[in-house]
Amino acid sequence: MLRAIIKTMRVKQWTKNAIVFAALVFDRQLTNPVAFGRTLAGFFLFCILSSTVYIINDIMDVEADRQHPKKKYRPIASGQLPIPVAIGIAAFLLIIAFPISYVLSPYFCIVAAAYFIINLAYSIRLKHIVLVDVLILSMGFVLRVGAGVSLIHVERFSPWLYVVTYLLALYLGFGKRRAELTLLSATASSHRKVLDGYTIPFLDQVIMMISGMTIISYSLYTFSAPNLPTNHAMMLTIPFVLYGLLRYLYIVEIEGTGNAPDEILLIDRPLQIAILLWGICVLAIFYLF
Structure with a gap:
């Protein structure tokens, strides 16, 4: 079960969230321990949010995934991870992510909420609209960059x-x-x-x-x-x-x-x-x- 949960969270895709560090690096604050710590915390929070989005997306796409040559082996589609358990995990991750995000920075919490809402809209409807599907996914990366900017005081970004x-x-x-x-x-x-x-x-x-x-x-x-x-x-x-x-x-x-x-x-x-x-x-x- 634990292996199925980790696979559904798609830990390998957490590399996408590394772009949160863009503001830190390009504003020449990589050696600032406070700024680095705040950005690192933001990175892990976005990892939690992105994993929540993946879980929700897999739940909604379960029937289509079962017809896919590769996606049919995903834990939810294959039955390794029951849907009620997946829903509970997604809710638990959200309960963790947003309160901590707000404590870290209210502006960061707003960006994180926008990221989650946009991706939720993508999973429900927007992923079926030609061109809009890719435009929305790409906006998620811009929001990640914006999240990094909201965590530190930028001067040269x-x-x-x-x-x-x-x-x-x-x-x-x-x-x-x-x-x-x-x-x-x-x-x-x-x-x-x-x-x-x-x-x-x-x-x-x-x-x-x-x-x-x-x-x-x-x-x-x-x-x-x-x-x-x-x-x-x-x-x-x-x-x-x-x-x-x-x-x-x-x-x-x-x-x-x-x-x-x-x-x-x-x-x-x-x-x-x-x-x-x-x-x-x-x-x-x-x-x-």
Whole structure:
């Protein structure tokens, strides 16, 4: 039962919540122990909230998941985790998350509540609406960044990072939709209704458009944001971002995978190396020079 609960909470997908640290890192407060502690607490609270959303989503999608070639093995769909138990766990996690969020910061609690409400609306209705489904999921990443900002007193955080975050999330989201169409083929709409409104040629155009916008936005950030070093050293990180975007596109279109970006991040070595090198460069530029 415990293993089924942990699997349903999708602990592996907690990596998505690491973006809460964006404000801490890019505002050069990573070495501030108070700011770090508050952000770390916010990270774990978002992990609890995201796990609650996953549980609710699995409960609502139980019948569709049972028809899916992979999702049918999820604990709720397979019967390993009874639905009444799953409901009780979701309620317990919410009882923990929101009071602690408010104590940590009222503004953080508001952002966390907005994140939960948006994702609840997604699970109930919005995930069935073409384009809106990915737009809403991507908004969740922007709210994570905003949550990190609400936890500390920021002085040098650039709004450009909200734009880049949203575009990158859109890129990954539409890439996931393309991979699902490829994987499920003619039965795609029976597993996820919204896929009936997408086609691979359309998604290819959307992905190419958004990838170009992401690269341009990030490039503009590297030399126009007011908080960056005046020597424009941040521009040195552009090749790593470009490679990461192209690598994900290669995985989706050539290798035919990509339906779970968080899982790809954990197993694809070239992508991991690109992200690691990007992170090292960012830390060096902000904290050593």
